Amino acid sequence: MVRVFRHHVPVGTLVQFTADGLVLFGAVLLAMWIQLGPYGAQFSDAALPGVVFAGLALGVNAAVGTYRRDEIVTFGVAVGRLLIAAALVMPVAYLAFGVLPNGQAAQAVIGYAALFTVAGLVLLRQVARAARSAGLGVRKVLVVGTGAEARGVETTLLGLGYPRFSVVGFYDADGGALAGRSSAPVFASNQSLCELVDRNGVDEIIVAVRDQRGGVLPLRELLECRINGVPVLDLAGFYERVRGEVPVESLKASWLIYGHGFAQNATRACVKRLVDLLGAGVLLALAWPVMLLTAVAIRIDSRGPIFYRQERVGQGGRTFQCIKFRSMRVDAERDGVPRWAQAGDARVTRVGRVIRQLRIDELPQLINVISGEMSLVGPRPERPAFVAQLRESIRFYDVRHSVKPGLSGWAQVRYSYGASVEDASRKLQFDLYYVKNHSLFLDLLILVETVRVVLFREGAQ
Numbered sequence: 001m002v003r004v005f006r007h008h009v010p011v012g013t014l015v016q017f018t019a020d021g022l023v024l025f026g027a028v029l030l031a032m033w034i035q036l037g038p039y040g041a042q043f044s045d046a047a048l049p050g051v052v053f054a055g056l057a058l059g060v061n062a063a064v065g066t067y068r069r070d071e072i073v074t075f076g077v078a079v080g081r082l083l084i085a086a087a088l089v090m091p092v093a094y095l096a097f098g099v100l101p102n103g104q105a106a107q108a109v110i111g112y113a114a115l116f117t118v119a120g121l122v123l124l125r126q127v128a129r130a131a132r133s134a135g136l137g138v139r140k141v142l143v144v145g146t147g148a149e150a151r152g153v154e155t156t157l158l159g160l161g162y163p164r165f166s167v168v169g170f171y172d173a174d175g176g177a178l179a180g181r182s183s184a185p186v187f188a189s190n191q192s193l194c195e196l197v198d199r200n201g202v203d204e205i206i207v208a209v210r211d212q213r214g215g216v217l218p219l220r221e222l223l224e225c226r227i228n229g230v231p232v233l234d235l236a237g238f239y240e241r242v243r244g245e246v247p248v249e250s251l252k253a254s255w256l257i258y259g260h261g262f263a264q265n266a267t268r269a270c271v272k273r274l275v276d277l278l279g280a281g282v283l284l285a286l287a288w289p290v291m292l293l294t295a296v297a298i299r300i301d302s303r304g305p306i307f308y309r310q311e312r313v314g315q316g317g318r319t320f321q322c323i324k325f326r327s328m329r330v331d332a333e334r335d336g337v338p339r340w341a342q343a344g345d346a347r348v349t350r351v352g353r354v355i356r357q358l359r360i361d362e363l364p365q366l367i368n369v370i371s372g373e374m375s376l377v378g379p380r381p382e383r384p385a386f387v388a389q390l391r392e393s394i395r396f397y398d399v400r401h402s403v404k405p406g407l408s409g410w411a412q413v414r415y416s417y418g419a420s421v422e423d424a425s426r427k428l429q430f431d432l433y434y435v436k437n438h439s440l441f442l443d444l445l446i447l448v449e450t451v452r453v454v455l456f457r458e459g460a461q
Contacts, residue, residue, distance in 0.1 A: 007441060053097075141204055146170050153238065172187060206234075246433050304329070306325065380412060393421050413449040414430050
């Protein structure tokens with residue numbers, strides 16, 4: 001795991017990303033060589049189209065979820081995503097080749113390039129699957145603890161895509177029985193932790209003990225393992241690195257105070273504001289025909305205003321009027337009591353159901369972005385009534401208000417639509433990760449993943 005502009009990126013993801021880029025670049029070179037002959041196309045003629053094609057294809061692959069590691073997908077699903085990405089990128093690449101010097105030659109071989117791309121990437125996935133099946137690159141983990149937190153760590157590790165993890169066992173530091181069933185053994189606390197690490201070839205140790213008072217942990221041996229080069233992570237650090245979230249249950253105020261991250265400075269604010277203005281302006285210019293058709297459809301479908309203004313809580317706890325296309329009946333809350341939106345909500349109109357699925361109802365919020373009340377990327381703004389409720393129920397909830405709310409966000413692309421206090425608590429964990437590690441790189445990554453959320457209609461209600 002490496003940190004790229006404060007965001008945790010698995011080494012396996014970087015390796016796959018790089019290998020895919022080489023395959024995509026090589027597909028264009030091979031297509032031009034076969035179609036035009038070894039003397040008909042020089043490397044210099046094919047290099048620029050190859051780079052453009054690889055860049056576009058990598059971006060589209062990322063947008064359809066090819067590089068997600070928080071899920072294990074079948075080979076068929078992986079190939080399906082590659083085919084969808086190829087279908088999306090080919091027309092865009094064809095148009096891009098048209099504006100390049102000598103790009104007509106690349107346009108002529110776009111069919112061959114598509115064929116070689118799919119074949120090369122599928123073969124690469126097969127090689128990767130064979131390597132994983134053979135146990136190559138598997139990291140061995142020792143979990144300190146036997147409670148629910150320890151079992152949660154094992155469940156998380158086994159549910160990851162790549163690199164694969166193997167839990168060699170649980171070290172019984174808290175003197176309790178293992179919560180749930182597991183094939184991994186439980187090691188008694190009278191055994192030497194360092195000897196267990198050496199004997200089992202452990203690559204890292206994860207401390208999954210919530211209550212660490214009263215000398216529960218073998219601190220001296222943990223320190224010795226750390227000095228000998230074996231990484232030691234607590235629960236907060238583990239979930240931050242592996243799942244991109246910060247668990248509220250095991251979070252301590254000292255971790256927020258003394259930990260790294262939470263960078264807020266004038267340079268970051270200025271760059272983010274410029275990106276917001278440029279991005280919102282471009283999106284409005286591209287989306288106005290869709291917005292116009294949506295306005296007409298809402299007017300025809302049901303009585304009431306086209307736009308819906310709702311008070312939301314923004315940066316610093318200040319409220320603002322959030323603008324959306326109206327997707328519910330005008331009497332949706334006639335008793336004045338705020339309610340969470342639910343799956344299959346009867347208050348949603350016919351047009352509203354469509355625009356909510358496609359996230360078109362969110363487009364007017366671009367005006368909030370331009371006015372400075374929102375950002376393109378940030379935590380989802382909630383209503384004051386919900387904020388008051390969640391502030392009382394969830395620790396550190398107000399930390400999410402230290403940055404501007406966003407049109408999209410890390411929680412929105414990593415978790416389904418929140419419709420309860422429990423959902424809000426889980427989404428806060430992703431929001432805390434964003435607030436702690438936000439950067440221009442992470443913002444761009446979230447915007448790319450937003451394409452997947454819209455394309456596959458994930459989480460909309």
